[in-house]
Amino acid sequence: MNYSLPVLSSYVCSVGLLLSTLLSGIARALEVRVIPSNPRLGDTLVVTIETDTPASGNPTVTLNGTAYPSFAVGTQRFRTFLPTHPLESPGGRTLQVSGDGQVKNVSVEVGDRDFPIQEIWLSEETNAIEGTDYEFDLVEAFRALETPEQFWSGTFLQPADGYISTVYGVRRYYNGEWAADYYHRGLDFAAYEGSPVRAAADGRVGLVGRVSEGFELHGNTIGIDHGQGVTTMYIHLSAIEVSEGQMVRAGDIIGRVGSTGISTGPHLHWGLYVHGVSVDPMPWLERGFK
Numbered sequence: 484m485n486y487s488l489p490v491l492s493s494y495v496c497s498v499g500l501l502l503s504t505l506l507s508g509i510a511r512a513l514e515v516r517v518i519p520s521n522p523r524l525g526d527t528l529v530v531t532i533e534t535d536t537p538a539s540g541n542p543t544v545t546l547n548g549t550a551y552p553s554f555a556v557g558t559q560r561f562r563t564f565l566p567t568h569p570l571e572s573p574g575g576r577t578l579q580v581s582g583d584g585q586v587k588n589v590s591v592e593v594g595d596r597d598f599p600i601q602e603i604w605l606s607e608e609t610n611a612i613e614g615t616d617y618e619f620d621l622v623e624a625f626r627a628l629e630t631p632e633q634f635w636s637g638t639f640l641q642p643a644d645g646y647i648s649t650v651y652g653v654r655r656y657y658n659g660e661w662a663a664d665y666y667h668r669g670l671d672f673a674a675y676e677g678s679p680v681r682a683a684a685d686g687r688v689g690l691v692g693r694v695s696e697g698f699e700l701h702g703n704t705i706g707i708d709h710g711q712g713v714t715t716m717y718i719h720l721s722a723i724e725v726s727e728g729q730m731v732r733a734g735d736i737i738g739r740v741g742s743t744g745i746s747t748g749p750h751l752h753w754g755l756y757v758h759g760v761s762v763d764p765m766p767w768l769e770r771g772f773k
Contacts, residue, residue, distance in 0.1 A: 512587065513534060513580055513583060514533040515530065515533075515578075515580050515587055515589050517529070517591055518531075522591065523567075523573075523594040524595065524596045524652075525567060525569055526567055526593075526762065527565070527757050528564070530562065530564075530580070531560065531561070531562050532553060532562070532582060533559060534559050534561070536559075541554065541555065541582070542561055544563045544580050545581070551564075551565060552629060552712070553582075556633075561582070564712060564713065564772070565757070565758075566757040566762045569596070569652040570664065570666060573594055575590060575593075576593055577589070577590055599650065600653070600654050601654075603656065603747075605745070612699050613699075613700070614700035615697040615700075618692060618697050618701060621692055622706075625689050625706045625714065626706075626756050627759050628712070629711075630687070631710070632711070633709075633710045634687065634730075635684035635685050635710070635713070636773060637771045638769065638771030639715075639755075639768050640681065640682075640768075641672070641768060642672070642683045642717060642751060642753050643674050643680050643681070643751040643753070644672075644674055645672045645673045645750075645751075646673055647670050648672065648750060650670060651667060651763045653666065654666055655667070666761075668754045669752050669755065670752075670753050671751070672740075672751045673748075673750050675740065676741060677721055677722070677739050677740060679738075680717055680736070680739060680740055680751055681736055681737065682733055682735045682737050684707075684733045685733050686708050686709040686730075686731060687708045687728065687729070687730050688706070688708075688726065688727050688728060688731060689707065690704065690706030691704070691705060691725070702742075702743025702744025702746060703738070704716060705723060705738055712757055713755070713757055714756045715753065715755050715756070715764075717737065717752075717753055719742055719743050719750065720738040720741045720743060720751075721738075721739045721741025721742070722738055
C-alpha cells in the first residue's frame, strides 16, 4: 500500500497522540525517600513521598501495623515522621506507602544501640506515688494530637541552660527492681531552681498540668504542639508562665525549672514525641527536620 507524504505524516501524528494519551493515564510509581539512611533505635524516620495526582489525597505510611498520616510539604509532595524507640528490636522494617491508588513497600534497617543503665532509689513516700487518671488521660490526649499545620521551622532550641544530666533512652532499676517497660523518655537538664524554661520551637500550648490539679507524677507540666504529630513536654516545673491555647515562639520563656512530681532534684525533663511515641530529641536539636 502506498501512502503520500501528507497521509503518512497524519498517520504518524495520530499514533503519537494515541501513545501519549495512553501513557499519560499511567501514573508513575510513588517516589519515596527515607532519612536517615542508617537509623538506630530511638531515631525519627523522615519519609518523603512524591505523587502524580494532586487531588488523590494524602498518602499513608504503615509501619508495624500502625498507619501514620502524611502532610503536604509542597506540590504533590508529602512527608511523615515515624518513631522508633529503645524497647523495639533492631533489624529490618517494611514501610508500606499507600497513595495515588498504589502501594509501595520500602525496606529499612534499624540498627541497635547501647542505652545506659541506672539504679534509682526512691523514698517509700515517693515510690508510693502512682499518678492520677486525670493526669494520664490529659497527657495521652495531648500526645495524640495530629495538627495538620507545621508550626516549627529548622532545628529546635535547647529549652534550658545547664548540662544534660540524663540522656534519652536510659534503662533503670527502681529500688533494686528492673523496670522492663521503662526507658528515659527525653533529656534531663540539670539547672538551678527557678531558672527559665524556653519553648524549643514555635507551637501552640496544648497542655498545662499542675500539681494542685492532680499532676502527681509529672509535677507542673507544659506540653507544646508543634504540628504534624510532633509535640514536646516540659516536666517538673516550679512555675508555669503560659496558658493552654497560647501560641509561642522558639525561645519564649514558658516556665521555670523545678523539682515537682517524682524528682530527685531541680532539673528540666524535656521530652519530644512523634505520633505519641518518645524519640531521641538530639537529632532535632542538632540538624532539625524542616
